[in-house]
Amino acid sequence: MLILHRERGVEEDSLLWDxxxxxxxxxxxxxxxxxxxVGEVVGADVSVxxxxxxxxxxxxxxxxxxxxRKLPDGRFTTLL
Structure with missing residues (x-):
């Protein structure tokens, strides 16, 4: 699995760089x-x-x- 589930002992640095x-x-x-x-910050093409x-x-x-966490209006935020 490319993206591990967040649980005790699994740190963010275990995820792929992207x-x-x-x-x-x-x-x-x-x-x-x-x-x-988010795309603007990470350098993704957001023009299309x-x-x-x-x-x-x-x-x-x-x-x-x-x-x-995804809010009902489609925006994203961290859990903490």
Whole structure:
């Protein structure tokens, strides 16, 4: 599994570099962020919506594995 579930003993540095950068971008934001804002921080091409979808997919995987939280309005935030 490329993205481990967040649980006791599993540290962020065990994730692939791309995912670590995404978490860091969400963490450094002043509040919940949209995928486009994360893309701007990590250097992804955000000019076309279709190019943003792979990043959004990674964000959702991080949510599914317990690393991030997705709010009802589609923005992402850290758990803590």
């Amino acid at each position: 995912y670590q950068r995404i978490i860091a971008a969400v963490r450094q934001a002043t509040g919940p962020v949209m995928a486009r804002e 919506r279709a190019k943003l979808e792979p990043l959004r997919s990674k964000l959702v995987r991080l949510v599914d594995r317990g690393w991030l």
